[in-house]
Structure formats: structure tokens, C-alpha cells
Amino acid sequence: MRPVARNRYGGAARMDNVSAQHVQMSSTDAVIRTSALTKVYAGADFRAVDELNLSVDRGEIFGLLGPNGAGKTTTAGMLTTRVIPTSGAAFVAGVDIVAHPTLAKQAVGVVSQTNSLDRQLNVWENLYFHGRLFGMGATSSRRRSDELLEQFQLSKWARASVYALSGGMAQRLMVARSIFHRPAVLFMDEPTAGLDPQSRLALWDILRELHAQGQTILLTTHYMEEADQLCERVAIMDHGRILALDTPEGLKRSVGVDTIVTVKASGDQAALAASLEAALDGVTRTRVTEHGVELHVKGGERLLARCVAVAEEGGYEVEDLSLAEPTLETVFINLTGKELRD
């Protein structure tokens, strides 16, 4: 994270020629920059977002990962001008979003959590009028609508009512609409929440394709697979703060754990966890979960065999035993002591 000096970008807000050059130079690296960005909702006694410093590079898929209420949606809301920051500063494509929300909106594409398609227009018209809204002429808007329907495999639904679309198709149309005006950043708030697994995979493919075309994407999610699979960098958020920020691999390495062992056995789970921790080398953390006792282990040899031996010596009957690599969930547990889904 590189915190932004506000005065460096303050010039962008005044939009004189000199600062416009500044913006152009700086926008080659960071498309989103925030500095001590903070939001306290009216009537709340806590900070929904707490002095956030963030920098997202051009062409990056960046993920905000965290449980519900972590401040992800508020962060995305501020960056898309829907939520007014209480303090701090944020720049999208070099535009101060607080001073110039109208300018900033030109640079922003948004896919919201809920279906916000225009119900009174058909599929094609939803795209066409979006183009007109963003200043495209009738001819070019018509052409781009056709192209995008083709690209998102919705051509044969062009004249259909949006009520006829399945959840996955509606989501695709919303993505097509959001990138219509070639925004500098595409914001996606929980893009796959509520989608069936097949549609989720299809959407991931679309996002990878957009990424390959150089589209900068910021997505919020509470699915760790989504962050892991898609994002180049992930910021793990909780209580309005970024707890860790790195590539998914970097985050997983940072835990200092090689293996997650889950032992499912009958009997006193806490006692089993204690005896396993005492008997095995390199156990950094133990947890009792609904799936059994979970051990975070660094190094260690013959783990499975030794687990079984220790459990059976203690009189436990081992039902199941599994090994896994650490995930972003592990990272989150390590940072907060709780699970993402809580």
C-alpha cells in the first residue's frame, strides 16, 4: 500500500492544465487511490470503513475479501460516488470522487448486487440506452450493443424482455452494460452471490476474458475461492480495515503453514486437539470445527500416520482424516480468529 499525499492529487480537482498532465502521468500506474478513506454512517457509533489506504493498478483484478459487514460494499459505494465519505480522499482515474462525482462516474462501470436492469426496455435496448446515457451517438451505440450481445452470447435474446432472462443471463447483461462505455474501472459488488455454480464459473470466465483485454476490475466478495481464483491481489478486510494485502499466494505463504490436517474422531474434541498439539511437531494452531479437529501445521513428517497413532493411543476412534493446503480462509482465521462465513 502506498498512501496518497492528498496535495499531490488536489490539483486534479481543480482541473487546470498542469494538473491534468499530473493525472495522466500518475494514472498509468494507479487507477484507484484512497488515502485515509473513512465512512461513519449517520447514527452509527463505529467506522464502517476506517482510514483505508488503497491503490489499485491499471489492468489489475483486485479483490476485497471479507465477511458481511466488513466494509467492502461501503468502500465500493464510496468509490462509485453512492456513499459520501466522512473523511479522507479517493481518486478514481485521477478524479477526486468527492469534489467531482459527476466526472468520476464517466470512468466507472458498476455491477450491483441486485438486478438493476431496466424492466421496461428489452435486452438490446438496455445496452443501447446505456450507450446514449454515456454520450455515445446513435450509430456507435447501436453497433456496440450488437457487438456486446455477441460477445456475451445474448444475441438471440436481443429483443426479449429482461424478465425472460435467467439469473446468470441477467448478470451477463449487467456486466455487458457496465463495460459498455469502456470505464477505467469496473466495480463488481458480490458478483456471484445468488448465482448457481455453473453461472458462477461462466462469470469467472467472462471476468478473466475482460482482464485479458486489460480491464481494471475491483470486486468485493465473501467467497474465498472467488478471490483466490480470480484476483491478482486481495485485500482482506474486517471491521472497516485492511488486515492484509497481497497476492493470494503471498497471503497463504504469510500464514507460515504448509498443511491443514482435519481429524474427525469421536470423544472430547478439545482434549483431542490438546493432545495432538502436544504430540506433533510444527502445530501452529488448533481449532475445533464442525468437521472435527483442525490442525495448522508447518513442516512435519508422516503427519497422517502420527495423527492416527496419537488419537488411538488416547482412545479416540478416528472416522476420517484429511490433508489440505492453506486457503484464504486459513489466512482470515489466522488474522481474526473467526471464519469468513461467520
Next chain:
Amino acid sequence: MGGGAALGADQPVQIQGVSRSAFAASRTALGALLLRDLVVLRKNLWEFVLRTVIQPFLLCFVFLFVFPKIGQAVGSTHSTGGPSAFATVLVAGVVGISIMFQGVQSVALQMSQEFGFTREIEDRVQAPCPIWLVAMAKVLSGSVQGILSALIVLPIASVVHAAGVEAHVNLHWWIVVTVVPLSCVAMSALGLVLGTSFEPRNIGLMFGFVVLPITFLGGTYYQWTKLAPVRIGGWPWLQSIVLVNPLIYVNEGMRAAFTNVPHMHLYIIYPVLVGFCAVFLTVGLRNFRRRVLS
């Protein structure tokens, strides 16, 4: 918010994705929002015409056709001029009430729906223009629909009547081309206030406690100038109280525009309608902003 200020900053900024000034972007966005509403109107033209004419048609049918036929014509007993005088009063009122319902239907109902279950508003407010302009576009297209409905309703209202009953329509063009658009903006702005104040589940309440009283106490079926005999002591209470009702001024304005019957003075009608526009727009835009931004 800086939206209003940014609108004035008409300077090109060459940044990736931000190629137009806020003013230029807002102007084209407004055009596109209106174009979208007109296209939707054209798609649903028959629905629009039907919902516009049904109420005026029924009012005229019952009061000006059925009542005279069955011998209970309004105005036949102690009014001067008989049923035809009442027809003349009603025709103007029917146009006024159509303009008001257009404001409620094309702005209030739609907006409450978009805020409610469809969440379409979330996308609309990402348009590259200030938030208030999104609401203003709705008011403008509501006003256009109001004008259209006046154009449709006036001829219908002046021909649906029994033999022997005749509405005396006299068009005062200068008043028509000023008071009709002004009334349409005021009623669409009222629609904005209602649409941003009532949750979709409370729409029934809105009709019962706001729309109905406004309609019945809005001078549709009677002239405001004739209310003076309704008194407590020496105080013409009804004539005084209904002055808070914006529809009174709309209907009296319609009477001034379309008929020769006595009406409230134009020196009152114009400034008060302008005042209602200002108040409704202020409250409506503030409500809208509050519901959209947090």
C-alpha cells in the same frame, strides 16, 4: 455535494475514461434519460392512452350523460345555467385531474417501484450527471406526459354528454400555453415528492390519504369561487382550507384557460403554481438525494 458546482466546470480533462466535461456529459445524459422515457411511452402508447382517458371518460359519462338521462342532472335545480354550466365547470376540472394523475402515475408510482423491488434506480444514478438531474429528468418526462394527457382528455371531455347538455369550451391560448405546462411541472414535482416519500408497500395509503383528498377537495367538480356559502359563523372555512391544495390552482387555471366561467384571479394562480413547483422540487429532490446517497 460538488455535483452542482462541477456542472459549471466546462473544461476538457484528458484522463482515461473521463473525456468530457461534467456539463457536456450531463447534457447528453439528460437527453438520453428523456429519450428513454419517450421510447417507453411509445412502446406503451395504448396503455398510456387508456389509463389517461378512463377516469375522465367515466366522470363525464356519469355526470354529464347518465345523470341528465335519469333526471338528476347536476346544476339543474338552483344553479344558474343548468347542466350545461356544470358541464363547462367539469370539463376544465377533468383536464386538471388528468394532469394530476399523470404526475402520480408516471412519476410517483414508477419511482416508488424503482426504489423498491426493481432497484433500477441503482443503475440510473450511475449516469454521468448530478443525482438531481436524474430526478429532474423524471419530472420533465412526467410533465410531457401531462401535456399529452391534457391534449387527449380535453376533446373527449367536451363531447361525452347527453343531448341538451353542452360544455362551453373557449380556448384562451396565452393561458393555455402557459398554465398547462406550469401545472404539469407542479403535478409531476408533487409526484416526485410522493414517490420518494412512500414505500411501495404504502402506496395504498398514499392513494387513500393524499391522492383522494386532493382530488375531491381540489375543485374538480366545483369552482373555488362558488365555495363561499360553506361557512361556520362568518368564516368560509372550506374555501379557506382548500387553498393548501395545489390542485385548486391547477383546476382554476384550467377554467381560465379553457372556459369563460368565473375563476380565481390569474395573479394568484401563476405565482402560487410557481411556488408549489419550487417547494415540491426542493422537497422531492432532497428526498431523492437522501434515498440514493448515504
